[in-house]
Structures are given as C-alpha cells and as structure tokens.
Amino acid sequence: MAMQTFEDWMQSVQTTVEKALSDLLPPAHRLPESLHEAMRYAVLDGGKRVRPMLVFAAGELVNAPSPVLAYAASAVEMIHAYSLVHDDLPCMDNDVLRRGKPTVHVRYGEAGALLAGDALQSQAFVTLSRLDIDPARVFEMLRVLSEAAGASGMCGGQAIDLDSVGQTLTLPQLERMHRLKTGALLEASVFMGCLCGRFPVGEEAAALYAYAEAIGLAFQVVDDVLDATADSATLGKTAGKDAADNKPTYVSLMGLDESRALAEKLRRDAHHALSPFGGRADRLRQLADLIVQRSA
Amino acid sequence: MAMQTFEDWMQSVQTTVEKALSDLLPPAHRLPESLHEAMRYAVLDGGKRVRPMLVFAAGELVNAPSPVLAYAASAVEMIHAYSLVHDDLPCMDNDVLRRGKPTVHVRYGEAGALLAGDALQSQAFVTLSRLDIDPARVFEMLRVLSEAAGASGMCGGQAIDLDSVGQTLTLPQLERMHRLKTGALLEASVFMGCLCGRFPVGEEAAALYAYAEAIGLAFQVVDDVLDATADSATLGKTAGKDAADNKPTYVSLMGLDESRALAEKLRRDAHHALSPFGGRADRLRQLADLIVQRSA
Numbered sequence: 001m002a003m004q005t006f007e008d009w010m011q012s013v014q015t016t017v018e019k020a021l022s023d024l025l026p027p028a029h030r031l032p033e034s035l036h037e038a039m040r041y042a043v044l045d046g047g048k049r050v051r052p053m054l055v056f057a058a059g060e061l062v063n064a065p066s067p068v069l070a071y072a073a074s075a076v077e078m079i080h081a082y083s084l085v086h087d088d089l090p091c092m093d094n095d096v097l098r099r100g101k102p103t104v105h106v107r108y109g110e111a112g113a114l115l116a117g118d119a120l121q122s123q124a125f126v127t128l129s130r131l132d133i134d135p136a137r138v139f140e141m142l143r144v145l146s147e148a149a150g151a152s153g154m155c156g157g158q159a160i161d162l163d164s165v166g167q168t169l170t171l172p173q174l175e176r177m178h179r180l181k182t183g184a185l186l187e188a189s190v191f192m193g194c195l196c197g198r199f200p201v202g203e204e205a206a207a208l209y210a211y212a213e214a215i216g217l218a219f220q221v222v223d224d225v226l227d228a229t230a231d232s233a234t235l236g237k238t239a240g241k242d243a244a245d246n247k248p249t250y251v252s253l254m255g256l257d258e259s260r261a262l263a264e265k266l267r268r269d270a271h272h273a274l275s276p277f278g279g280r281a282d283r284l285r286q287l288a289d290l291i292v293q294r295s296a
Numbered sequence: 297m298a299m300q301t302f303e304d305w306m307q308s309v310q311t312t313v314e315k316a317l318s319d320l321l322p323p324a325h326r327l328p329e330s331l332h333e334a335m336r337y338a339v340l341d342g343g344k345r346v347r348p349m350l351v352f353a354a355g356e357l358v359n360a361p362s363p364v365l366a367y368a369a370s371a372v373e374m375i376h377a378y379s380l381v382h383d384d385l386p387c388m389d390n391d392v393l394r395r396g397k398p399t400v401h402v403r404y405g406e407a408g409a410l411l412a413g414d415a416l417q418s419q420a421f422v423t424l425s426r427l428d429i430d431p432a433r434v435f436e437m438l439r440v441l442s443e444a445a446g447a448s449g450m451c452g453g454q455a456i457d458l459d460s461v462g463q464t465l466t467l468p469q470l471e472r473m474h475r476l477k478t479g480a481l482l483e484a485s486v487f488m489g490c491l492c493g494r495f496p497v498g499e500e501a502a503a504l505y506a507y508a509e510a511i512g513l514a515f516q517v518v519d520d521v522l523d524a525t526a527d528s529a530t531l532g533k534t535a536g537k538d539a540a541d542n543k544p545t546y547v548s549l550m551g552l553d554e555s556r557a558l559a560e561k562l563r564r565d566a567h568h569a570l571s572p573f574g575g576r577a578d579r580l581r582q583l584a585d586l587i588v589q590r591s592a
Contacts, residue, residue, distance in 0.1 A: 026447045035447055035455035086414060089387075091406035110387035114410070115455050118382060121417050122446025129439035135431040142438055143425035150418025151322045151331055159331035159411050 006286045010053060013073075017052040018044065020070035021077060024127050038108040038116035039123065043081040046099035050219070050291065051076045051189040057283035058193025058208070061200070068133055068196040072141060075127040076189050079149045082120035083185075085113050087158070121149065133196075141195050148188035157181025161247070169248040175217065182223070183216030190215075190284075203276050210273035211284060218266035219291050224249040225259050230296065267292040302582045306349060309369075313348040314340065316366035317373060320423050334404040334412035335419065339377040342395035346515070346587065347372045347485040353579035354489025354504070357496070364429055364492040368437060371423040372485050375445045378416035379481075381409050383454070417445065429492075437491050444484035453477025457543070465544040471513065478519070479512030486511075486580075499572050506569035507580060514562035515587050520545040521555050526592065563588040 004012070021043055026036040052073035059069040088095040088103040089110060096106050105113035124145065131138050147153055157180030164177065190212040194200060200208060228251040250259040270288035274281040300308070317339055322332040348369035355365040384391040384399040385406060392402050401409035420441065427434050443449055453476030460473065486508040490496060496504060524547045546555040566584035570577040 032447075032452055032455040032459060034459055035452060039447065082414075086410055089410065091385075091410060111458050112455075114382055114385065114387060115451050115458065118378075118413075118417065119447040119451035119455075121414065122442050122449075122451060125421050125438060125442035126446055126448075129435065129442055135435035138435050138438070139425065139431035142421060142434070146418050146421035146425055150422055151328075151335065151415040152422075153418075155411050155415035155418060156328055156331060159328040159408075159415075162407050162411065163328060163330055 006283070009283065013053050013056045014049050016056075016066065016070050017049055017073050017077065020074045024071070024074050024078075024130070025123065034108065034112060035115055035119060038104055038112050039120055041101075041107060042085045042104050042116055042120060043078060046101065047077070047081070048294070048296075049073075049077065050287070051080055051186060053287055053290075054186065054189035054215075054284075055193040055196075057281075057287050058190045059196045060193075060283055061277060061280055062194050062197030064193065064196030068131065069193060071127055071131050072192045072196050073189075075124040075141075075145060076185065076192055078120045078124035078127065079145065079154070080185060082117040082124070083154055083158075085117040085120065089113060092162075124149075137195055140199075141192055144188050144191050144195065148184040153180055153184030153188070154182075157184065164248055166246050167248065169253070171253060174248055174250065174253055178217060178220040179213075182220045183213070186216040186219055187212035207273050207276045211270050211281075211288070214266045214270040214273060215288050215291055218263050218270065218288070221250045221259055221263045221266065222292055222294065224251045225256065225263065226294075226296065227251075228256060263292045302579070305579065309349050309352045310345050312352075312362065312366050313345055313369050313373065316370045320367070320370050320374075320426070321419065330404065330408060331411055331415060334400055334408050335416055337397075337403060338381045338400050338412055338416060339374060342397065343373070343377070344590070344592075345369075345373065346583070347376055347481060349583055349586075350482065350485035350511075350580075351489040351492075353577075353583050354486045355492045356489075356579055357573060357576055358490050358493030360489065360492030364427065365489060367423055367427050368488045368492050369485075371420040371437075371441060372481065372488055374416045374420035374423065375441065375450070376481060378413040378420075379445075379450055379454075381413040381416065385409060388454075388458075420445075433491055436495075437488055440484050440487050440491065444480040449476055449480030449484070450478075453480065460544055462542050463544065465549070467549060470544055470546065470549055474513060474516040475509075478516045479509070482512040482515055483508035503569050503572045507566050507577075507584070510562045510566040510569060511584050511587055514559050514566065514584070517546045517555055517559045517562065518588055518590065520547045521552065521559065522590075522592065523547075524552065559588045 025040050025043060028037045028040055030036060055073040055076060056069050084098060085104045087093050088098055089105055096103055103113070104116055108116065125142070128138055128141055128145065149155065157177050160177040161181055169177070190208055194208065199205070227249065250262065254262065267288050271285050274284055321336050321339060324333045324336055326332060351369040351372060352365050380394060381400045383389050384394055385401055392399055399409070400412055404412065421438070424434055424437055424441065445451065453473050456473040457477055460469075465473070486504055490504065495501070523545065546558065550558065563584050567581050570580055
C-alpha cells in the first residue's frame with residue numbers, strides 16, 4: 001500500500017462515504033420527494049464525518065473491504081444525522097443553524113423534520129440489511145448499532161440531558177450522560193469498522209474497547225470546550241448554547257483549563273490503549289488527535 | 297393441538313405479547329427512568345395488537361415456535377407504537393387521546409415523547425438482535441422491518457399524507473399513500489411471522505403476498521369509515537379528525553357505502569387468497585374478518 005498522508009486519507013474516506021450515502025439514501029426525484037429531499041439535506045454535503053472515519057480506521061486494522069466499510073459507515077452516519085435533526089427541533093434544542101446551514105425544520109417544517117429523522121433511523125437499518133456479507137456479521141452489527149442508538153445509548157443519554165437542565169450534576173453523572181449521548185455511537189463506530197473484517201480477540205479486543213471509550217469521552221469534553229470558546233461561524237452551529245440553556249458541561253463543572261487537560265489526558269489514554277497494534281493503528285491515533293485538537 | 301376458539305386464541309396471543317413486550321422494554325426503575333417510563337407507557341396496556349396477531353397467525357402456518365414469534369411480534373408492535381407517539385405530536389396530528397389515555401407528549405412533554413418514539417424504533421431493532429435463531433433469518437427480518445418502517449414504507453406514507461392535506465387525491469394516489477402508511481407494516485407482520493419458521497415458496501408465497509396486500513388496504517378503509525362514524529369513546533382516540541383536518545379519506549372520496557363495500561370486497565379477496573393453505577390458514581381468515589368487522 002502506498003503511503004498516504006492523513007489529510008489525503010481523510011479526503012478519500014469522505015469522498016467514498018459521500019458517494020455511498022448518496023447511493024443509499026432514496027433519490028430526491030422519487031415520491032415522496034419532500035421526505036427524500038429532507039433526508040438528503042440532513043445527511044449530504046456536511047459534517048466532519050468523524051464516525052465514518054472511525055469506521056474506516058478501525059476497519060483497516062482488520063483489512064476490511066472498503067465497500068463493506070462504506071455501508072457500515074453510512075449506517076452510523078445516518079443515525080448521527082437523524083439525531084441532529086431531532087435535537088434541533090423546537091421542542092428540544094430549538095436550533096436554527098447546523099453545519100452552517102438552516103436546520104432541517106427551518107427548511108422543511110417541523111413535521112417534515114420529524115419524519116425525515118424517523119426515516120433516517122430506519123434507513124440506517126435498511127443499509128445494514130443491504131450488506132452482502134455473512135449474515136452472522138450483519139447480526140452483530142445490528143446489535144451494536146441498535147444498542148448504541150437506543151435507550152441504552154444515544155437516546156438514553158439525551159433523556160438524561162433533558163432531565164438534567166437546571167440541575168447540578170456530579171462529574172460521574174455528567175460522564176455517564178455523555179458516555180451514552182455521544183460516546184455510545186462513537187464507540188460503536190470503532191466496533192462496526194472491526195465487524196467489517198474479523199473482529200479482534202483477547203488483548204486486541206480489550207485495546208479497542210479502551211480506545212473507543214477514551215475517544216468517546218474526549219469528543220464530548222472538547223465539544224463543551226468549543227461551545228464555550230468558539231464562535232458560531234467557526235462551529236457551523238450556534239455557540240454558547242449550553243451555558244445559555246443552563247446545561248451542565250465539563251466547562252461549567254471543571255472550568256476551562258481542567259477540561260482542556262482532561263481532553264489531552266484522554267487523547268494520551270487513547271494512544272496508549274492502541275499499543276498492542278503497533279503501527280497498524282496509526283489512523284486511529286491520528287483520529288484521536290483530530291478529535292481532541294479540532295477547532296470546530 | 298386442542299381446538300381453541302378465536303377469542304381464546306386472541307387472548308392468549310395478547311397475553312404472550314404483553315409479557316414479551318414488558319420483558320423487552322427497558323425496566324422503568326432503571327436510569328433514565330423518564331425515558332423508560334414513557335416507552336412503556338406508549339406500548340404496554342393498550343392497543344388491539346392486530347400486528348402481533350398477524351405475526352402469530354402467519355407463524356402458525358409454518359409451525360414457528362411461540363417464543364420466536366413473541367420477539368418478532370414485539371419488534372413490529374414497537375415500530376407501530378413509536379409511529380403513534382410521533383403522529384400524535386403537536387407538529388403532526390396534535391392529538392391528546394390515544395387508546396383511551398392521554399397521549400405520550402401530554403404525559404411526558406414533547407421532548408420526552410420525541411425521544412421515547414426514537415428509542416422505541418431503536419428498541420425494535422435491538423429486539424431483532426436478541427433473537428436466538430439462524431442469523432440468516434434475522435437478516436431477512438431486518439430487511440422486511442426496516443423497509444416497512446422507513447421511507448419506502450410507513451414514513452413514506454406519512455410524508456405523502458402530510459403533503460396531501462387540503463389536496464384532492466385521486467383514488468390510486470390515496471391507495472398508494474395508505475399502502476405505505478398503514479399497509480406496509482401490516483404486510484410486514486405477515487412476512488415476519490413466516491420468517492419465524494420456514495418461509496413458504498411458490499404458490500403459497502404468492503398467496504401470502506395477496507392476503508397481506510388485501511388486509512393492509514382493508515385496515516385503512518375501515519379506519520376511515522370508523523373515523524367518520526364512531527365516537528371518540530368507542531375509538532379510544534379523537535373521532536372525526538381526518539375530516540376536520542381536511543385530509544383525503546376513502547369516505548370523502550368514495551362515500552360511506554362504497555367504502556364499506558370496498559372493505560367487504562377486500563375481506564373476501566383476503567379469504568380467497570388463502571385457498572392454497574386450506575384449514576391451516578383459518579386464523580389469518582379470522583383476522584381478516586376482525587380487521588373489517590371491528591367497531592374500534
């Protein structure tokens with residue numbers, strides 16, 4: 001394999017995933033156009049594609065074929081995109097800006113956004129059902145993705161978030177919320193990538209779990225730091241909302257410097273966890289760096 | 297097998313499914329309680345369980361084991377229940393009464409209802425991932441259920457419904473909307489039941505498709521008739537809403553008598569379709585009668 005810079009690798013994954021997503025979403029010209037357009041608007045042409053990159057980087061550890069990774073990555077990204085659409089609704093965060101564009105409900109109405117989100121969640125599972133690999137492998141992916149998306153993962157975390165507005169959380173409570181709300185799907189991305197090939201066992205499996213946990217948490221700590229320090233134009237979404245909404249964050253609980261130090265510690269934990277893989281895990285290391293050192 | 301009356305059989309399926317649903321939903325006492333309570337409120341203690349009964353009746357054709365049918369039926373019912381929760385939201389039908397109880401958003405707030413619906417959709421797929429059968433069979437169920445739930449099924453139908461408020465639909469357009477909105481999941485119930493055993497082939501497969509299509513459409517025609525003729529107390533939901541909301545229905549398009557005649561024709565079509573199965577399909581015949589002759 002020719003050596004590729006991290007930037008070239010990211011670009012190549014993003015291009016591959018964008019194409020797969022476009023193919024896997026219902027075409028905009030087919031009835032009902034309004035729904036299909038809203039689904040495509042919510043998913044295509046935007047986002048950093050952190051989860052798809054985790055799928056691909058983990059998949060490279062196990063020599064998984066790129067077309068299979070593209071499907072798995074698309075399924076994860078559809079779940080992520082649907083959660084943003086519903087999160088932005090007036091009854092939730094009531095946000096009007098996402099990825100630098102008007103949110104889906106601003107563009108397609110509340111009912112349209114509700115349905116587009118619902119259909120995107122289904123489409124993630126449709127995508128798994130189109131995988132042309134050993135059904136036993138798909139069965140495992142189904143378990144990983146559905147658990148990460150639902151009450152024991154992302155939805156559960158959002159419910160805790162909702163219940164905790166105006167409350168004072170302890171640090172363990174905050175961590176628990178984020179491990180579900182953001183961490184579960186990031187962790188699932190790593191496992192989905194590995195399931196596209198032969199899932200590691202023993203020490204290597206433990207290494208992956210430790211890595212996934214560290215970056216899952218790091219992502220949210222950095223999100224909180226950015227929400228407190230960056231401007232909306234840089235973020236592509238409304239900055240300072242968490243503080244304005246009186247939501248507990250790492251910054252409100254630990255302060256800015258401690259939060260940054262925690263993120264850096266988690267980045268080092270992630271690197272350390274990967275030692276059993278040697279150089280094979282360099283992309284995962286670079287993604288840990290990207291997650292912690294990003295500015296948006 | 298001892299002969300069982302249809303009423304006893306229905307009661308027994310309902311009891312089995314209620315128990316399975318209760319076991320498969322997250323316990324109310326586990327964090328986040330608010331989410332788990334709302335999910336359980338939306339699903340348990342209510343509904344006619346038409347879809348689960350279709351799963352069981354179809355499963356009996358292929359001698360499928362009852363515990364497997366209970367999981368498949370629960371997965372379908374969770375999709376159905378989530379769709380009701382989201383349908384009732386203020387941005388959709390804005391309904392306050394469902395199954396004779398306050399709707400989920402009245403009880404748990406809009407954000408709580410949104411999340412409960414989202415988590416119920418995930419939980420349907422979690423349920424499939426817990427099936428202890430040949431993964432190839434689960435793979436097929438995943439395809440059937442996700443397609444029926446998403447843009448090519450229920451969500452697609454709801455989007456057409458949304459787009460058609462205040463419009464005049466032709467009869468084929470109305471039929472297309474309902475085939476997706478209600479028919480897809482009813483049809484999927486029949487196929488899910490068969491996938492719990494050995495799916496029929498040839499003439500029998502064609503018979504099942506014809507049966508599923510007929511009852512899927514019949515259900516909606518009867519729904520429209522009941523919406524126009526029954527009162528809210530009988531329906532357990534707000535009656536007359538479709539007309540009030542200026543939605544196209546079979547009754548508004550064909551009139552009451554023609555709608556009733558169409559439902560009866562579809563009932564006979566369903567019976568006729570089942571002839572290759574002989575007496576083995578009696579439960580499916582009785583369900584076709586139930587769907588058309590119900591009063592709520």
